[in-house]
Structures are given as structure tokens and as C-alpha cells.
Amino acid sequence: MTVLLARSGDAPGVHGWDHWAAIGDAPSGLDPSRRLDGLAGRLEAAFDAVAAHWWALARELATVASARWSFAATCSPSSSDLGAMMAWALLAEDLAAGPERVLLICDDPWLFRLLAARPGIEAMAPPPLASITLGLKLRGLAARLKVTAKVARAALSCRSHRRNHPPGHPALLVYGHPQSNAQGHDAYFGPLMSQFPGLLRALHTDCPAARATELAGDGRSASLHAWGGLSFALTLVLRRWRPTAAQGAGRWGWLVRRAAAIEGSGGAAAMAAWQEHCQNRWLDRVRPQAIAWPWENHPWERLLVRRARALGLGTVGYQHTVVGRHRFSQSPDAAADGERALPDIIACNGPAYRDNLLALGVPAQRLAIAGALRFPAGGGPAFDPRAPVLVALPSVRRTALEILDALAALPVDFRRVLIKHHPMYKVPVPAAPHLQETETPFPRQPALSAVISAESAVGLEAALAGIPFVRFLSSRMPAMDILPPGIEHHAADAAGLEAALKGAAPPGNCPPVFSEVDMEFWRSHLGGRDA
Template identity: 45%
Template sequence: MPVLLTTSKVAPRGPYDAWCAAPGTRVKAGVFDPARRWVDLPAVLERALEDVGPAWRTLGRRLGAAPTGHLAHAAVCAGTVSDLGLMLAWTRIAQDMARDPLTLVIVCDDPWLFRHLARLLPVAVSKPPRLWGAETRLALRGPLSRALYALGAAWGALTLGRGRVEPGAPALLVYGHPAAGPDGTDGYFGDLPKRRRDLARALHVDTPLGTVRRLMADPRVTPLRAWGGVGAALGLVKARWRPEEARKPNPLHWLIRRAAALEGGGGTAAAIAWQAHCQERWLEATRPSVIAWPWENHAWERALVKAARARGIATVGYQHATVGRTETNYAPDSNPGPDSLPDRIACSGTLWRDALLALGHDESRLSVAGALRYPVPPRGSHDHAGPVFVALPFQRHLAAELVAALTHPALAGRLFVVRAHPMAPVALPARDNIAEADGPLGAQDGLSAVVYVATTVGLEAVLAGLPTLRFRPAAGVANDILPPGLDLPVAGAADLPGALAALGPPPSVRASDVFGPVDPALWDDLLPPGLTGAPKPTTTQDRGNEGAP
């Protein structure tokens, strides 16, 4: 049989050509021949993840339409918050390799994935990993995580003020980005709130308390968690995604059960439910004329659109980030219906508008309003002897792998300046040739190259004309932020030294297609001035217990 399935504790007795380890599997030295490890697996996984995108979206649409599906990350099909797509990619690889003449050993300690693959493959050479221990740990941790989240939510609802809210005003709903300031500067909408003093800013419930208090020096800012009911906050302990397909026999039973167990083992459903509850009460109380937010089609955003539409409030999703080849969450066919898509989608460039059209969005919904968040980067000065700028992603496990790769002995003669994601700091090793960058890419001068993983900084480097390398991690598949038609050199940890040495200029891309010039008139059309003199809401100071999610 061409594919064998085992755990890290049991090596197959028969001959095999190659082996690979599934996610979460640690292979001890001496159990498997290191010379036969499947080195091409990360690249194959990337292609498989892109191939299964339509299947994941079909599944996500079904999961999201079911009861409690609105609380699931897996139903949104975003690889940054769910690895269900990665599990589907592993399924595709196993099915393809089963038809290959070479014998592949898949080493898998994941109890759910093992059972799923064992159902597909002709033979398993070991007993499956224990399931009860993994599920029991998650079942115990989940209620504790939700209880802690509920207490924090209740505290915020009780103690935070709401600012001086102007009913009927146009509003932005934003995350608490470190670049945001009380002067109106915003990490997503740039200086738009400074130019438009009538714009209110509502802060997502995940905004750190310190950031909330700092930004509330601007009277137009209101924290959404202050609009929540205390009773609703305490009820978050019960918020959990419970898919029926995890309990019924079906071809994807084990993968859905796995996704539900992992999400249920934390507080993600509680966070989604709290955001949905708070934003709905804020909408009901203040009735903004229109609301815009950095759109990524997550679960809370779908709830926001439905709540706004039910109240006659216009919605504008700002496509602020990339729409890469594996960023399948932007496709409309994972949504349970069009009623969860914003009325208008403001694109930051023509390239991204075309990408959204290719994913199936209605052309009448899309417009190119320009890049408020990312100004067109200047052409960077290139110095062959200069440092390498390293841009880290939000996902800490991917950032850690890239940082570890910089310690390769063959790279001891290269200087690296590392820029962590602003919302995910990372500790750097104590090495003479690895230092923290003193600013973003645009503040650097005389760089020899840029290395990145799953961050828009890679695209900025290409536009700046700097030699750019995409890091391919072995710990998992990183979202490929590059649009279709744009390819860059790729390297993993082992071949990073050689790839850097051979790195040349990047392909030519017209910057205005990626980060288009801001169209103030279009933004004013998307966010027209609201009603003035509207009656103040009667629920502004309510701290009641109603409205449980």
C-alpha cells in the first residue's frame, strides 16, 4: 500500500520511500530516517491549501448556517484563526499520495486527524493516539476560559465610559491598533478621522484597556464593551460552537469534531458573541447613518452587517489588507447568504478589486477608494552590504520559526534587523547579528534584502524595489498574501542562506494598482454626513442585564 499511517512512537517495519509529520507531531531522533523526510511537503501543502479553498468555503457555508455556526471561526474559512482548511489540505495530499507509486509514511499524533485519515487510507500501522485525554483537557479548559473572559467583559461593561456619542453620526468600527491616536489618527483609516471631524470611532471589544483609555481622550471614541449588558457578559460562559456534524457520521466527522473541540477549548466563541452583542446594542442606541470597518469577513462582521441592515444603517467594508491566493475568507460563497455582506466594499487598489471580482463578488458592490492604511512606499535605497530587514507576522508560531531560522550558522555574517508585528511582540535571541528594527520598513535605509512571512510588508518591499524573499515555514502554512500573478523567491529554514545569497531584484509592479491614491470625494460619498440634532438615545447609560447573546 503506498501510504502508511502511524504515530511518532511506532516506525513502520516494512520499506518506505519517504515520511512526513502531520501538524502537532514531534518525531524523536532515531525513530525515522532523517534522509527520507519529505522535504517538499511545505510547498505541496501550500498548493493543496489553495486547491481545497472552494471545498472549505462550501463546508463553511453549511457550518455557518447551522445553529451556533455564527460563533465559529472554522465557518469563516480564515487560515489565520482556523486550521480546518489545513486539515482538508492534508486530506487532499493523502488521497493523492495513495495513487502514487512511492510509499509515504504519514506520522500523526493528532487523534482526530489520525482517525480521519485512517478512514481514507488502506492501512494504519499503529493504534490511533488517545482521544479521550485531548478532548477531556479541552472540555475542562473551555468553561474556565469563557468564565475568565465573561468576568473581564462584565468589568468593562461596568467601569468604562461611553464617551460623548453623537446619535446619527457616521461611524468607524476599528481595532485598537497601536498606530491609532486621540488626535484622530487611525491604524486602519489613516487620517480620515482627522479630516472628517464628524466621524465617530467605536473600538472593538478586543482593544486593550490601556489603548481604550488613551484613545478616549478623543471625545468621538467609544469602546463597544461599554455598551454591553452585565447579564449578557456573565452569560458568555455558555457561548460555544456546537456543530451537529461533529456528532453524526459523515465523511468529515472527525475534522469537524476536531475544529469544534479546539474552538470549544478556548474563549473564541465568547469573544465573538460579546462583540456581536455590544455592537448591536451600540447600533440600536446611536443609530449611525453609516458604519465602516476594516473588512475581513469574520463572524463578528457578518453579525454586524445583519444588525445594521435590520436597522436601515448603511455598511461599508474597507478592504484594508491583501487578498492573497490562500486568503479564502474574502470569498462570498462561504457566507450563509448575501445579507451578511456589506452594502459597499471600498478597495485599496484595482488589483484587489479584481481579486474580489475573481472570487465572485458583485461588481456593483466594489469601488476603488484608495489606500488609507498603506501609503505608496518610496523607492528604497539598496545596499548589498546593508542589513536584511525581517518582517514578522501576527501569528507567533510562524514568527518564532523565522526568528529561529536567522540563527543558522551560515548566516552569522549577515546583519538582520527584525520588525515584529505591532500587535504581537516577539523575543529575539541574544546574537550580535540580530537586532530589533528601529522602525517600519519605510523608515529604513540601505537595506540589502527583505525577508517576510504572512505580512503585507513583503508587498511593500516589492513596491520599494528591494530584493524580497518569502519565508516558507515548516510549522504550518502561512497565508500567501501575494496576489495571483505575482511570485517571489521562497525559502525555508534550511535553504535560507543560499536563497538570500542568490536573491535579486523583485518583479516590477505598478504601486498605484496595489495601494491606490486616496479618493476623498469617494470616501465622502461612502460616508456622508449623518443626521444632526437627532434625539439622544434613552439607553446610553443602561447597564442592565438584558440582551444576552
């Protein structure tokens, strides 16, 4: 019937409620037994329902030119939490229509103001906003100045790379992965550069200049920085997503303002604008016969497709990583121009994710199965019910800490639990006799009884290796489900984690996920004069 909305500092003074829930961290002093049951599952269900709302909002936001650099405005749940905030709003509306009075704790100033205007929600005083907004603006200005200086230096440093790219050859456009080298191997496209001597490699502008120069030693690789203009670099301080006043006033208006403020506090839009500028000049001058890249449908990729198509150049997006039902950005519904923002061909690494993309609305004629150039076939640890549990922590700090709190609450005589940090983000591990940090990745573990993860491909690796997999459901922030349909696994929140681990059994026969590499496909699209 009613949601009582309060900041964490005000929550202890609010009375007359049946259960409580917290958006983010819960304040101390609340009775754990009165915490809303099943919150993580309800939050994930709300996240499932977000897709249509986010797609519609993205198409509306696309009327502003600067939205082309925004992750929020292109429905990217891995890079923007706009969808997660929309899920909390849908859940709050559902709670407000329910029979019980729920105390909902929220310290986010934008989300609080959005929820306060919803029917059935009684709100206390909102969190402060003006000082936070000012701080984000100043931080964003500093970040864009830093980006300007960095890319200007990179453009000068990489100028000589231009000679590595004569016109008319097919090309890869890739990130500067540490496992790529100048001897014909690319971490995304495996041996294709060795197979096709005429294939060029362009390096995304997020690849540091020194690393790009190292790879350019092969005579066929070049940083896109090489085509960047210094005069354009000086304009990057102005480049940020600027939604209109009307877009900041609609149903999701407060969350649009929030996303714009958060993205504007960093240099991501400036880097996206620089990437667009560099790749456009590269396309115009090099005119590669065809371009292939590791496809995830990020903003820069859509811009690449549109420019290449206008120039009559072929485009192949390689679906190199996991998809899952929450990769909303990979649907044509996420773009105002629909499937025209998709590559000519999306080369899938196997049938499972091909079907996943079909379910997201990608037309069948745009999809081909070209095989897995990245995922090794077979191998992995043995299953042993007495062996340790491996936990692959996600990049989202809040979710990682929630997982660790749940693990620390397990009985001390539970199986040994190995904690594998995300390679980019490390969090403190609670002191508990059954918890142990490890640097050994999943494939090199000798034996495991189960794997726990959220938003990690390690869960898929575990299922394919016959190891029970528990997908963690967060009650603080919805986590993307990146598994293809048909993969047997368990899903559990913090309260159900121990029972899920005790009941976890090896999955049955998995449906086909990855396919053998179809070299003839790649030869026909990228072989060029070597075809």
C-alpha cells in the same frame, strides 16, 4: 501505494517505507536524506485546493446558530487552522495514491483518526484523545468565566460613553489601535475624523476599557461595551460553537470536532457573542446613518452587516490590509447567505487587491477603489547586494522556528541576517554568528539585500521598495500567500532558501497596488451633515 501512519514515538519502529514526512515536528533518529522531497510545495498546492472544500463545509456548518461565532466555520485561515488540517488530509490522500510507501508522522489525535479511515493508509495506534478533550473543556470553562468578569467590568466602566453617540450620525467601528488618538486621528481611517466633524467612532469590544475611555475623551468615541447588558454577560459562560453530531461524523468530521474543541478551549466565541450583543444594541439605539470599519470579513462583521441591513443602515467595509489568494473568508462562497453577508460597498485600497477580491468571487458592483488610508507611499531601504537580509518572523510559532532553523543552517560566512520578531510573539533565536535580532522595522533599515517572510505585509513593502523578497514555504503548516497578483518574488522552502537568496534580484516594475485617497468617496459615504 501506501501511507504508513504513526505517532512520533512509534515511528522508529516502523519499517518498509521509502520516504518520511512529519505533520508538525519530526522525531529525532530519522534519516534526513529520506525525507520526502518538495513537501512544502506540495502542502501549499493542497492548501490552494482546500478552498472549495472549506467553503462547502462552512455553508453546511452554518445551519447551527452558534457557528456564527466560529472562525473555523467562517473559513478564516488567519484565525483557524482547520484549512491547514484539511490540506494535510488532501496531501495524505495524494501520497496514498502514489507509487511510493511514505511514513507519515502525526501526533494530532483528531487528524490521525481522520487519516486512519482514508483508503490506502495503514495506521498504527492513535494518539490519546479523551484526556486532551477533557483538558480543553475545563480550560474553556475557565476562559469563558474570565471573559464574563472582564466584559461586565468594562460595561460598567464605559457606561458614560453613551452620551458621545447621538443618533443619526455616520460612524466608524474600529479596533483600539495604539496609534489612534483623541485628536482626530484614527490608525485605520487616517484623518477622516478631522475631515468630518460629525463622524463618530465606536470601539470594538476587544479594546480595553481604559484605552477606550482615553479615546472617548474626544467627545465622539465610545466603547461598544457601553451598550452591553450585565444580564447577558452572565450567559457568556455557555456561549461556544456546538456542531451537531452529524457534522462531526462526515468526511471532515474529525476536523470539525477538533476545531470545535480548540475554539471551545478559549473565550473567542464568548467574546464574539458579546460583540454581537453590544453592536446590535448600539445599532438599535444610535442608528448611525452609515457605518465603516476595517473589513476582513470576520464573524462579527457579517453579523454587523446583517443587522445593519435589516435596519436600513448603510455599510462600508474598508479593505485596509492585504488579501492574497488564501483569504478564503473574504469570498461570498464562505457564507451560507453568500454576498448578502458582504457590506454594501467594499472600499479597496487600490486596484491590485480589488482584482484579488474579484477573483475570490466578490461582485464587481460591491467594489470601489477608495485609496490607501494606512499604507505610506514610497520610501524604504536601499537595495545593496552586500547588505544584510531582513527576516520578518510570522505569528505562527511553528513556522517561525522552521524559518530560524533554516537560517541557522546557512554558511557562517553568509550575509548578516537580521531577525525581526512578530510584535506579539517572540521565539528563541539560535546562537549563530550570522544571525542578529533587530527592533528596527523595514522602513527604517538603511539598506537590505533581501527580505524573507511568511504571511507578512513586509514582503509586499519590500517588493514595492525594490528589495528582493523570498516568501518562505513551510513544510509543517501552510502559510497564506498575501501578495496580490503580479508581484515578482521568490518562493523557497528550507532546503532551497540559500539558493533563493543567492539568486534573488530586485523585482521589476510592480503593478499598481495602492491608490491615492479618494476623499470625495469618503465624504459621500461618511460626511453626513458635513458632506
